[in-house]
Amino acid sequence: MRLLTHNMLSSNIKGVTNGFPLRIEAEKVVEKVVEMNADFLKKMFEKIDWKAFADASRAMGYAELPEEADSSMLESDEFLQRYHHALLELHLEEGALICPETGRRFPVNKGIPNMLLHEDEV
Amino acid sequence: MWYLCVFFHRLLDYRKPEVESLAELFGAFGDNQNGDFSSKNRSLEWKLPLHHHPDSPFHFVNLPSEDVARNIANRSILVKGMYELWGEGGSYEELKDSILSYPDERKLPYLDSNSTFKITVDTFGKVTSFQEQKELIQGLSYIPFKGQVKLKNPDHNFWLIETDDYGANNGLPPIVQKSIFFAREVGSADRKLIPTYQLKSRKYLGPTAMDAEMAFLMANQAVATSGKLVYDPFVGTGSILVAAAHFGAMTMGADIDIRVVRDGRGPDCNVWSNFKQYGLPMPIGLLRADNNLPPWRPGLKEVFDAIICDPPYGVRAGGRKSGGRKLLKGAVEPYVVPDDKRTDHIPSTASYSLVECVHDLLDLAARMLIMGGRLVFFYPVLREDDFAANHFPEHPCFKLIATSEQILSSRYSRVLLTMVKTDPYTEELAEAARLKHIDFRENHLKWLEDGNLHSAVFSPADAHLTLTGDSKFTKEPKPKYRGKYV
Numbered sequence: 001m002r003l004l005t006h007n008m009l010s011s012n013i014k015g016v017t018n019g020f021p022l023r024i025e026a027e028k029v030v031e032k033v034v035e036m037n038a039d040f041l042k043k044m045f046e047k048i049d050w051k052a053f054a055d056a057s058r059a060m061g062y063a064e065l066p067e068e069a070d071s072s073m074l075e076s077d078e079f080l081q082r083y084h085h086a087l088l089e090l091h092l093e094e095g096a097l098i099c100p101e102t103g104r105r106f107p108v109n110k111g112i113p114n115m116l117l118h119e120d121e122v
Numbered sequence: 123m124w125y126l127c128v129f130f131h132r133l134l135d136y137r138k139p140e141v142e143s144l145a146e147l148f149g150a151f152g153d154n155q156n157g158d159f160s161s162k163n164r165s166l167e168w169k170l171p172l173h174h175h176p177d178s179p180f181h182f183v184n185l186p187s188e189d190v191a192r193n194i195a196n197r198s199i200l201v202k203g204m205y206e207l208w209g210e211g212g213s214y215e216e217l218k219d220s221i222l223s224y225p226d227e228r229k230l231p232y233l234d235s236n237s238t239f240k241i242t243v244d245t246f247g248k249v250t251s252f253q254e255q256k257e258l259i260q261g262l263s264y265i266p267f268k269g270q271v272k273l274k275n276p277d278h279n280f281w282l283i284e285t286d287d288y289g290a291n292n293g294l295p296p297i298v299q300k301s302i303f304f305a306r307e308v309g310s311a312d313r314k315l316i317p318t319y320q321l322k323s324r325k326y327l328g329p330t331a332m333d334a335e336m337a338f339l340m341a342n343q344a345v346a347t348s349g350k351l352v353y354d355p356f357v358g359t360g361s362i363l364v365a366a367a368h369f370g371a372m373t374m375g376a377d378i379d380i381r382v383v384r385d386g387r388g389p390d391c392n393v394w395s396n397f398k399q400y401g402l403p404m405p406i407g408l409l410r411a412d413n414n415l416p417p418w419r420p421g422l423k424e425v426f427d428a429i430i431c432d433p434p435y436g437v438r439a440g441g442r443k444s445g446g447r448k449l450l451k452g453a454v455e456p457y458v459v460p461d462d463k464r465t466d467h468i469p470s471t472a473s474y475s476l477v478e479c480v481h482d483l484l485d486l487a488a489r490m491l492i493m494g495g496r497l498v499f500f501y502p503v504l505r506e507d508d509f510a511a512n513h514f515p516e517h518p519c520f521k522l523i524a525t526s527e528q529i530l531s532s533r534y535s536r537v538l539l540t541m542v543k544t545d546p547y548t549e550e551l552a553e554a555a556r557l558k559h560i561d562f563r564e565n566h567l568k569w570l571e572d573g574n575l576h577s578a579v580f581s582p583a584d585a586h587l588t589l590t591g592d593s594k595f596t597k598e599p600k601p602k603y604r605g606k607y608v
Contacts (some may be wrong), residue, residue: 001407001409002406002407004406004407005407005409006375007404007419008407008418008419008420008425009409009417009419010417010418010419010420011140011417012416012417014416019419019420020419020420021419032404034403034406035403037348037349037372039349039352040349040372043349046352047422047424047425048187049419061426062227081556088406106463109384110384111408112380112383112384112408112409112410113409114380114384114409114410115409115410115411115412116378116380116410116411116412116444116469117415117444117457117469118414118464118467118468119444119458119459119467119470120458120459121414122444
């Protein structure tokens with residue numbers, strides 16, 4: 001699971017109001033090289049919740065992202081490179097996503113987050 | 123300018139929509155920036171050659187430039203070639219007059235002595251021997267070719283295309299008059315994609331993996347291209363996303379069956395390996411999620427450029443959603459998972475009818491697609507119903523721009539629907555859509571409820587005959603050459 005996916009997900013258990021962001025419990029993080037597409041990164045920048053993204057990158061052991069970011073920073077290649085690396089190249093291979101409200105664990109195995117709810121959660 | 127557009131003679135319903143989608147991709151309708159998406163014209167002007175049936179593989183299409191025509195032809199799956207027509211006629215004498223009267227300034231640049239060229243003879247509905255082809259080519263000596271003949275990679279390709287009475291062979295109505303075209307090739311299709319991606323050489327397959335040709339057509343309908351994000355909520359083995367990734371799109375997929383997305387059939391036989399096999403970039407996200415209760419964070423909207431999918435309609439694969447035992451009509455209390463069993467608990471799922479599935483899909487697409495983004499999906503129809511009377515699902519945020527039928531059996535077919543998001547998603551529109559959906563469900567979708575479609579497709583043939591027996595004489599039989607019969 002890449003951080004782009006993480007940034008889009010929340011805990012949707014019935015009754016949960018603050019299901020975002022899911023806390024990352026990282027057991028195994030891998031890096032996979034992805035070709036950089038600046039247009040895509042710029043487009044996604046507007047959709048991303050930066051605070052959650054930067055926190056998530058730290059939980060994955062990558063501390064190079066600034067706490068806050070605004071679109072003027074996209075002009076910098078160095079920033080773009082870090083942003084690209086954190087968004088698309090860091091993979092959570094094994095671990096879990098934790099619902100911030102209930103503490104429910106959504107396991108991540110082989111890079112696939114399992115977001116399906118139990119019978120009593122829907 | 124008008125170009126001669128020659129199609130491969132298959133999937134007839136898909137031909138023009140594909141060209142129109144690609145025309146949009148290559149900028150034939152102008153820039154998309156700040157566009158008014160609802161009134162935007164997304165169709166091209168088409169003409170038929172004299173006496174040709176609409177199902178004929180020969181069409182004329184009006185395109186803004188040769189570059190657009192070339193780009194469309196090169197990326198298209200169903201366009202055999204785009205040509206600049208130099209002359210046409212019902213006989214070789216007429217053809218000669220027509221070519222000679224075509225303006226010299228259009229012809230001479232391509233007949234230059236420093237260029238190389240090739241003439242290909244092609245026929246539709248008949249076979250010509252090499253000897254005949256040679257004679258036909260020699261018969262064109264009145265065109266002042268100055269260049270060198272080169273059979274491999276010439277600068278200019280010319281085509282002499284003849285159609286004859288093909289009616290007897292393929293079910294098209296007989297043509298009134300033979301037509302001959304002489305044209306310069308502007309661009310041609312790369313059908314090599316299809317053998318490369320064909321399913322029989324794909325490592326990881328499921329029972330409903332999308333055929334490669336159709337997957338490419340779907341990706342073209344969705345105008346998948348570099349820098350775009352394409353999502354498939356019923357990803358399965360990833361067969362649709364493979365096509366989108368081939369065209370350079372970023373892909374993301376979800377499925378409710380974790381064995382399919384996570385495990386596959388082993389470390390080298392899973393969704394990831396299907397992308398690796400073709401050297402394509404991996405999907406940027408795969409997850410297990412339920413389309414009925416999607417886990418997207420509140421406030422997230424307009425992230426996907428296209429959603430492409432083949433929803434489960436319960437014929438070959440049924441849909442599932444969360445909340446299995448809870449739904450047993452209240453007879454059973456909601457199942458409570460004991461705390462010590464929570465970690466490895468496998469939740470039961472309930473069946474998910476197509477009606478509900480389509481509603482959820484439209485709602486998801488309305489929220490998650492960017493303005494002008496496309497939703498491309500298959501929708502089943504029963505062929506006994508009058509096709510024109512079929513109602514397709516609607517949503518106030520979307521405009522339906524193409525419907526293409528593919529016949530699957532004598533009883534049912536599937537229609538590829540292409541919708542464009544024209545209005546932003548609001549809570550009010552979502553509510554309006556829900557009411558519209560309820561109305562749609564009551565009026566048109568009874569047969570799509572649990573299992574009805576399945577039984578319509580698989581019920582014994584006798585029952586089917588007695589049911590439709592009387593109407594048989596009053597109704598025109600469906601032409602067989604549409605869809606899979608060609």
